[in-house]
Amino acid sequence: MNTADFPCAATTPAGALAGIKVLDLSRVLAGPWCTQMLADLGADVVKVERPGVGDDTRHWGPPFLQDVDGNDTDQASYFTACNRNKRSITIDMAHPEGQALLRRMAQQADVLVENFKVGGLQQYGLDVDSLQALNPRLIYCSITGFGQDGPYAERAGYDLMVQALCGLMSITGHADAQPGGGPLRVGVAVIDIFTGLYASNAILAALQARHTTGLGQHIDMALLDVGMATLANQAAGFLATGQAPGRGGNIHPSLAPYQDFRSSDGNVLLAIGNDGQFARFCAAIGQPQWAQDARFASNTARVRHRAALLELLVPVMQTRTTAEWVALLEDKAVPCGPINTIAQAFDDPQVQARGLRINLPRYAGDGIAQVAGVANPMRLSATPVRYRSAPPALGQHTDEVLQEWGLDAAQRAQLRATGAIGA
Template structure:
């Protein structure tokens, strides 16, 4: 069987981004086959190399500087160190841009223009260039110049307003999600916009400028709950672990563990009442609509369900719910996720060779795009060491060993 051709094979991406959101977008393009060249500051590198709680141990005492943040967002990239504030560094970047398809950056608004590395300057070199800027608040507006990180936009965009324990209960109030979800979604929006721009260029021959903002993504992420507010003018209450659609939908407690239940349709609810040997609840006026089951009388109903589920062990409750065709899933701690048989079947842990890691490999999270039948996303390279590919990339641009050595001595690379 022939090896599937990558969707973005032949596409070159210059990744001048740092930390998380924009690097995630560049990584998605790399997973789809693009040649992603990550441009990092000499001796310092991507700020994300220092973020997170854990680092990949290096062999022979080497500091990989592969933090969890960096490792999860920088595979399938080659790293070149480059000081773009120096004229020699700017010249190298322009050489890279000549044959590039995409440039991604997340510097402050107007920052790269000081060095002649803004879109208007670089499109003069390469009219087909797709130039994507990722910032907190966007390129225009009264807050455009301000820096911004994920938590700010969970607060500003409405995500925290609808996340957390319901009012009136202990610990109620706004709550940030555990992962940096605004960053993560913004990274995906970055990749989507670039893919759209590549398709547009295929049809028209035109490059374009893309303005991606964490703020925009954060507001869009509130999705149907925000739409509910736009329709009604009323802010829906926080529901804790409750579902946002049909009910009952929430965590239920068993004798030895927790399950998430979503009996989200009238038929699912009817089946659940039969399973609990309480069929009369199906016609009970307290619970005879999704609104009542999921919102107004939710707490009363969940107490009834938990009284039933608490009599049985988790595996038995799960088996009963599965047998009745009622959607439910066991709650997993992080360690449990990787023992889940469906997770294992889907191959979601991607053990990848890593020449500088103590173990010789690193466990990565597989791309959700890996199941495309003709052009699946793949992991071809572990995240790069700082400047690991500097010499090779400069050689591709025509620099000889003496020139590279001089650039290194001058701290340009």
């Protein structure tokens, strides 16, 4: 599917969350990732930003967006990763009239998402108790580093800190004894992203519960909780045995062979997950007896005799190019593939066929013609994701949104004159 087919198709059915109003007080990544999911599904997400400054990630560059002449602007590309399909308004929540305006908007909202420190919004009258007293149907989602209670509740939390604290870095990277060994962070802020996904799931559950109860609820999301949860099989293994796993590079602790190898011209991955795949692999390379060897006949045996298996495999894998390995194995249902750069990934024919790059036109009048992004992977047949708008310029929709939410031109002018809303 061509990327040009995606954006703003007028004939596309309304999204699954059409009619849901979301007040987005979050910034950086976890909260905005959550609200982008809701926006992609059709919710009207109003992103509230600080006048003149905006979300921190607007300034996290380089890299920066380029204008129509190919010159860098002052707008970082980071912001665009998690803010499409939203409308940006600028309100000063430190201003009493800005606080009153946000309380008024919260009375009309279905969902509010915030990622301030615990108790940080209480001074503004924007905490969960204050707003749910005004709107009992409000679903209020708080995202923090460590949750609303516990000894670390007052601490600020960042993805890197949580990757370290939850143990993720202890299982990421090469072992200490190997070249380049030592703990590593994952190359993307995965705890933030997973927190956004868990938060959006929790909000959907709360919306469904509201159909029955008529009431909203408070959602307490913590990066640390998510970090522990996403340890998945590694946490399960520790809980079962009491033995903490270590770093093994690209080797899978429970599968073999399931790792990268040197090919004759680079690197190639084998991801063999069962005994049938291993037998087909052995036949393809002219070594069918390996699948009958007691050391390698089952996955458990291969894991236990990994060193002996690798002693045989490493020289064999260097006899073909990466492309030759892929060509040899792909019709034999043996998972095998290259290790792409991001540029190579976007050039991959399957990535292109799935339309995973999207180009969204920008109408902010700031010299940026369009913003490229990555498609949402959720494919709903009846209520598909729609790409209505590019990530907004700071305050681009202030007048539009406030008019829709009940403020006339005179009221907006008065708020602007006092500094409660941005110019």
